[in-house]
Amino acid sequence: MAKRSMSLLGQWSSRVFSIDLDKRGALLNFALTEKPQQAPEKFRNIQERCYSVLVCGDDRIQSARFYFGLEDLLRNELPAECELLPVSSYLPHVKDSLIRGYFLKDASECPSLTRRVLGALGLSEQVQVCSYLRGPDGGRWSQQLWSGSENQNMDVSKTCYVVPSEEANYHPSVLNMENSDVFYCRAEACKVLQESCDIIPESRAVLELVGKTDASRHSPDFPVVVIEGLDATGKTTLTESLREALGARLLRSPPQCLSPWRAVFDREPPLIRRAFYALGNYITAEQMGKEASQAPVIVDRYWHSTASYAIATAVSGPVSSLPPEGSPLYRWPPDLLQPSLVVLLTLDPQERKRRLEARGQGQTDEEQELDHNLLFRLRVEEAYRRVRGPACVVVDAGPSAEKVLQQVLLLIKEHCRL
Numbered sequence: 453m454a455k456r457s458m459s460l461l462g463q464w465s466s467r468v469f470s471i472d473l474d475k476r477g478a479l480l481n482f483a484l485t486e487k488p489q490q491a492p493e494k495f496r497n498i499q500e501r502c503y504s505v506l507v508c509g510d511d512r513i514q515s516a517r518f519y520f521g522l523e524d525l526l527r528n529e530l531p532a533e534c535e536l537l538p539v540s541s542y543l544p545h546v547k548d549s550l551i552r553g554y555f556l557k558d559a560s561e562c563p564s565l566t567r568r569v570l571g572a573l574g575l576s577e578q579v580q581v582c583s584y585l586r587g588p589d590g591g592r593w594s595q596q597l598w599s600g601s602e603n604q605n606m607d608v609s610k611t612c613y614v615v616p617s618e619e620a621n622y623h624p625s626v627l628n629m630e631n632s633d634v635f636y637c638r639a640e641a642c643k644v645l646q647e648s649c650d651i652i653p654e655s656r657a658v659l660e661l662v663g664k665t666d667a668s669r670h671s672p673d674f675p676v677v678v679i680e681g682l683d684a685t686g687k688t689t690l691t692e693s694l695r696e697a698l699g700a701r702l703l704r705s706p707p708q709c710l711s712p713w714r715a716v717f718d719r720e721p722p723l724i725r726r727a728f729y730a731l732g733n734y735i736t737a738e739q740m741g742k743e744a745s746q747a748p749v750i751v752d753r754y755w756h757s758t759a760s761y762a763i764a765t766a767v768s769g770p771v772s773s774l775p776p777e778g779s780p781l782y783r784w785p786p787d788l789l790q791p792s793l794v795v796l797l798t799l800d801p802q803e804r805k806r807r808l809e810a811r812g813q814g815q816t817d818e819e820q821e822l823d824h825n826l827l828f829r830l831r832v833e834e835a836y837r838r839v840r841g842p843a844c845v846v847v848d849a850g851p852s853a854e855k856v857l858q859q860v861l862l863l864i865k866e867h868c869r870l
């Protein structure tokens with residue numbers, strides 16, 4: 453069967469495969485060659501039977517949803533002894549060339565079950581399955597590309613050898629971020645929801661709420677101040693106090709009118725979820741434009757949150773896996789109203805934990821999870837600091853609520869005409 457996905461895989465042997473070994477930034481990179489050669493060092497320690505499953509359908513909405521559900525699907529169907537690791541395959545420096553999937557290490561007693569499950573999956577036009585074989589000398593690994601066949605006996609159509617590849621400078625996800633994770637104009641975010649209308653009817657309702665006027669060039673009479681920060685840094689407390697102190701209007705992004713659908717979009721893959729949040733900013737921007745003609749406006753989260761969470765979630769590992777400082781990925785969408793001031797509240801992790809607990813939201817005590825959370829928080833905060841147009845002013849939210857309020861009032865005096 454000719455697979456449509458083959459065209460997406462492009463020059464197979466020019467691709468780099470990058471396996472996310474532990475979400476802490478340990479990537480195992482390899483490339484392919486037609487001549488037998490020694491595999492990368494990390495590959496040589498692998499004892500189990502290995503496979504990769506890559507999602508490469510033509511329809512981006514269906515592929516994103518399929519990939520989103522793939523981990524659960526594989527965990528449910530495969531023997532418990534199969535270890536699943538996220539894998540990406542990309543053409544170095546080529547934008548939008550990234551394809552995602554899972555790398556499987558099968559240590560089970562039942563290799564035929566694994567092959568049967570993967571064989572059935574391989575029949576789908578959205579999926580490309582490969583298996584990896586260790587050579588008799590132990591140092592060579594080859595990759596076989598499976599071409600789907602009706603009878604589940606996989607027809608091995610092409611063999612390549614696994615060789616070390618150069619380390620990528622940044623996480624491979626950076627190649628596909630624009631218009632998959634972060635949207636730099638309203639039209640691109642709308643397109644995603646338009647394409648989702650058939651499978652997510654709520655998309656239509658959201659699109660109806662998004663205006664069409666470009667208010668970005670309109671300069672409001674009163675200041676618009678955005679308060680940003682991770683969960684439990686004190687945004688709600690501060691925005692309420694600022695509203696009282698300044699007689700201001702209080703807005704938030706996503707806006708109240710999107711609340712009925714937020715949970716629906718939070719269950720969707722990043723492509724759809726991030727488009728939803730991007731559009732929330734445009735709706736809030738329209739409200740800002742109106743309200744700021746009458747009074748100062750305080751906004752709880754806005755573009756910095758949308759861009760920073762999207763970028764920080766798309767990569768794994770330490771802050772160094774983020775797109776570099778100054779990357780165009782941190783730019784402001786030209787058609788989105790800019791606030792007068794953005795304040796970023798930061799908080800020591802221990803104090804944040806204490807506040808979460810006081811609010812009745814204890815964290816999972818699993819050590820590894822905490823570690824991943826810590827890396828994630830560091831990535832989000834660093835992305836916040838890198839977003840431009842306007843850049844945020846960082847305020848330590850550790851002191852008392854009153855002190856934080858006084859400091860932000862001072863900043864508003866310095867930066868804005870009141």
Ligand SMILES: Nc1ncnc2c1ncn2[C@@H]1O[C@H](COP(=O)(O)OP(=O)(O)O)[C@@H](O)[C@H]1O
Nearest residue numbers: 683684685686687688689807811851852853856
């Ligand atoms: N400056 C502060 N000092 C101590 N506790 C605070 C301070 N600001 C907020 N809190 C408390 O911390 C918790 C989280 O604050 P909240 O305003 O809900 O954060 P967010 O809106 O950022 O999630 C709340 O219980 C709040 O009362």
Ligand SMILES: Nc1ccn([C@H]2C[C@H](O)[C@@H](COP(=O)(O)OP(=O)(O)O)O2)c(=O)n1
Nearest residue numbers: 683684705706729753754755757758759761
């Ligand atoms: N303007 C916004 C606001 C939130 N988001 C996204 C970013 C994160 O995935 C979540 C954060 O939501 P969370 O529930 O922590 O927010 P609150 O603390 O309730 O304001 O929402 C966004 O993308 N754009």
